[in-house]
Amino acid sequence: xxxxxxxxxxxxxxxxxxxxxxxxxxxxxxxxxxxxxxxxxxxxxxxxxxxxxxxxxxxxxxxxxxxxxxxxxxxxxxxxxxxxxxxxxxxxxxxxxxxxxxxxxxxxxxxxxxxxxxxxxxxxxxxxxxxxxxxxxxxxxxxxxxxxxxxxxxxxxxxxxxxxxxxxxxxxxxxxxxxxxxxxxxxxxxxxxxxxxxxxxxxxxxxxxxxxxxxxxxxxxxxxxxxxxxxxxxxxxxxxxxxxxxxxxxxxxxxxxxxxxxxxxxxxxxxxxxxxxxxxxxxxxxxxxxxxxxxxxxxxxxxxxxxxxxxxxxxxxxxxxxx
Amino acid sequence: xxxxxxxxxxxxxxxxxxxxxxxxxxxxxxxxxxxxxxxxxxxxxxxxxxxxxxxxxxxxxxxxxxxxxxxxxxxxxxxxxxxxxxxxxxxxxxxxxxxxxxxxxxxxxxxxxxxxxxxxxxxxxxxxxxxxxxxxxxxxxxxxxxxxxxxxxxxxxxxxxxxxxxxxxxxxxxxxxxxxxxxxxxxxxxxxxxxxxxxxxxxxxxxxxxxxxxxxxxxxxxxxxxxxxxxxxxxxxxxxxxxxx
Ligand SMILES: Cc1cc2nc3c(=O)[nH]c(=O)nc-3n(C[C@H](O)[C@H](O)[C@H](O)COP(=O)(O)OP(=O)(O)OC[C@H]3O[C@@H](n4cnc5c(N)ncnc54)[C@H](O)[C@@H]3O)c2cc1C
Ligand SMILES: Cc1cc2nc3c(=O)[nH]c(=O)nc-3n(C[C@H](O)[C@H](O)[C@H](O)COP(=O)(O)OP(=O)(O)OC[C@H]3O[C@@H](n4cnc5c(N)ncnc54)[C@H](O)[C@@H]3O)c2cc1C
Numbered sequence: 001x002x003x004x005x006x007x008x009x010x011x012x013x014x015x016x017x018x019x020x021x022x023x024x025x026x027x028x029x030x031x032x033x034x035x036x037x038x039x040x041x042x043x044x045x046x047x048x049x050x051x052x053x054x055x056x057x058x059x060x061x062x063x064x065x066x067x068x069x070x071x072x073x074x075x076x077x078x079x080x081x082x083x084x085x086x087x088x089x090x091x092x093x094x095x096x097x098x099x100x101x102x103x104x105x106x107x108x109x110x111x112x113x114x115x116x117x118x119x120x121x122x123x124x125x126x127x128x129x130x131x132x133x134x135x136x137x138x139x140x141x142x143x144x145x146x147x148x149x150x151x152x153x154x155x156x157x158x159x160x161x162x163x164x165x166x167x168x169x170x171x172x173x174x175x176x177x178x179x180x181x182x183x184x185x186x187x188x189x190x191x192x193x194x195x196x197x198x199x200x201x202x203x204x205x206x207x208x209x210x211x212x213x214x215x216x217x218x219x220x221x222x223x224x225x226x227x228x229x230x231x232x233x234x235x236x237x238x239x240x241x242x243x244x245x246x247x248x249x250x251x252x253x254x255x256x257x258x259x260x261x262x263x264x265x266x267x268x269x270x271x272x273x274x275x276x277x278x279x280x281x282x283x284x285x286x287x288x289x290x291x292x293x294x295x296x297x298x299x300x301x302x303x304x305x306x307x308x309x310x311x312x313x314x315x316x317x318x319x320x321x322x323x
Numbered sequence: 324x325x326x327x328x329x330x331x332x333x334x335x336x337x338x339x340x341x342x343x344x345x346x347x348x349x350x351x352x353x354x355x356x357x358x359x360x361x362x363x364x365x366x367x368x369x370x371x372x373x374x375x376x377x378x379x380x381x382x383x384x385x386x387x388x389x390x391x392x393x394x395x396x397x398x399x400x401x402x403x404x405x406x407x408x409x410x411x412x413x414x415x416x417x418x419x420x421x422x423x424x425x426x427x428x429x430x431x432x433x434x435x436x437x438x439x440x441x442x443x444x445x446x447x448x449x450x451x452x453x454x455x456x457x458x459x460x461x462x463x464x465x466x467x468x469x470x471x472x473x474x475x476x477x478x479x480x481x482x483x484x485x486x487x488x489x490x491x492x493x494x495x496x497x498x499x500x501x502x503x504x505x506x507x508x509x510x511x512x513x514x515x516x517x518x519x520x521x522x523x524x525x526x527x528x529x530x531x532x533x534x535x536x537x538x539x540x541x542x543x544x545x546x547x548x549x550x551x552x553x554x555x556x557x558x559x560x561x562x563x564x565x566x567x568x
Contacts, residue, residue: 009481009482014481069485070480070485072453072459072460072461072462073453073454073459073460076450095446096481097462097463097478097479097480097481098480098481100446100447100462101450101460101461101462102450103450104415104419104446104447104448104449104450104451104453104454104460105450105453105454105460107416107447107451108416108419108450108451108455109454111529111531112531113414113416113531113532114415114416114447114451114531114532115532116444116445116446116447117444117445117446127535129535131538132444133444134442134443134444134537135334135338135340135441135442135444136444137540138340138539138540139340139537139538139539139540140537140538140539140540141443141534141536141537142534142535142536142537142538143414143532143533143534143535144532144533144534144535145531145532146530146531146532146533147531147532183458183459183489183490183493184459184461184488184489184493185487185488185489186486187475187486187488188485188486189480189483189484189485189486190483190484191480191482191483192482195482197481197482197483199481199482200481200482203567203568227568245465245499245500246479248499251336251441252336252360252361252441252499253499255444259567260561260565260567260568270336270337270339271337274336277540278540280567281561281565281567282543283557294546295543295546296543297543297546298543298544298546298547298565299546299547299548299549299560299561299565300546300547300548301548301549301551301554301557302548302551303554304551307551307554308551308554311554311555312554312555312557314555315556315558316558316568318558319558319559319562
């Protein structure tokens, strides 16, 4: 039986959750076993039922007022208890901050081998081998998990969602929790509203020191907004506080894997490329034809960003207006 | 306050990654190893806390003798003592188990790790370790303050921040922003020579995974250049050719 963690935020599932469910359901189908999704915290039944559409044969909802906010110890315990009750042999989570927080604890509870940042389905022709990114995307490693139970944290925006059109079998479980399981407390949550979080973005517009100063980010934000993209930046840009730290991508920032990454006025240092080179399509805009980013890009424009950005923005607006 | 900081010894960020032995081993030839950048932040924050309210900071690494320059550096930066568990760090599970075995005998108030190691990018040791010790864990923290045995932290969540409070002991994992790394000074480097670095042998040997091979990403097919005076074509190409917008 394959168990998948259906991570929710404020009662809603994200696309990465549906990707994880479809991934788990695909493996379950290949092995002729069931796929069970576990939701923790409050989620309405109609939303839980959507998990069946993405491949869950059964949905187990664990909910109580104490589970309203994320808590790694309690969530992991509830999840591991369901895993044991259902007899899970493979456990799937999405490789998000909270997904990973739960995954490590679950692996320790189940004495299960674990791989995070997984980008392939398991190859079982010789063991149980999954591919993961290492060195922040500079390379891949094939890891053989040798324990009876395996935990996989899969990279968002890597696997497609599939509609299986199954009918929902909704059940609940109490998770076996007591007050002693809630030691850490979530005091307050603040989310940036009206902006697409970088970690979930399919399109990213990113800029570097070539933009000269924070006062020139207006056009970057506007282009991102028109395209429905998130904004990102290079390390020096966040170090100088031109942009928030949460936008810093690269080996010491966030590793992202969007469908489109547009790099404007970024040289393409090895540490920067490490975090973005798995993007499906890369565009580099740089006035220096020798900038290393052009070697990693699919499309390039050798130009002063201040000259070409207005034209690109206009064209993007036209495209969006026409579609 | 007794703080344990977990230190991973990783290739410098400028490393051009290559492999040997038929792509089964990371090629360390000519590679400079450093303290994992997030662990450096964890260490500095631990020192800031103990300087303010008293206590000791112990650095721990699971690694072979070749990790000692990085361990010595933690002492030069200011750790009081260091421990090296003498084993090749096979994977996150193994590393966590070794650190848990040591931590159980020492009763630390706070254990800090980095958000992830920049080589294997697991992001897992903190959670595994906390579970093995039966204590809470809070990952990707960007701030931590300790008062009356309670830690107040901010952590990154997808698309925002969360403020979390938690009674000690706990394991917390450092994210960028936690503090600025400290550079060791001459006095620190001299003092490090006489600070204790204890070598401990491995306990248990549960194998949960094995890396069977590596691969480098396929090279890009080459860049398609768009003339600067027709920059607007980019949008057309992204829409009709690449089909990403
Ligand atoms: C330990 C370590 C970790 C690091 N981690 C990261 C990381 O995670 N992420 C990261 O980004 N960096 C990281 N770096 C820094 C990295 O080495 C580079 O210094 C950094 O990425 C450079 O940022 P940049 O490209 O914005 O700036 P620059 O290197 O200054 O490049 C600016 C670019 O803009 C171009 N330009 C200038 N004006 C214009 C214009 N008008 N129009 C168009 N183009 C223009 C220039 O030709 C140049 O290519 C790290 C470094 C170290 C040592
Ligand atoms: C030559 C060599 C070969 C290696 N081969 C492999 C391999 O094949 N597969 C593999 O998974 N790993 C390998 N490692 C080990 C790797 O460097 C990591 O230490 C370990 O695997 C944990 O990686 P992670 O990315 O899962 O850790 P993460 O969970 O990302 O680490 C998070 C935090 O845990 C702490 N931590 C991590 N590792 C250690 C450590 N060793 N000692 C103390 N604290 C630590 C740090 O605070 C770190 O910031 C190798 C190391 C060397 C030197």
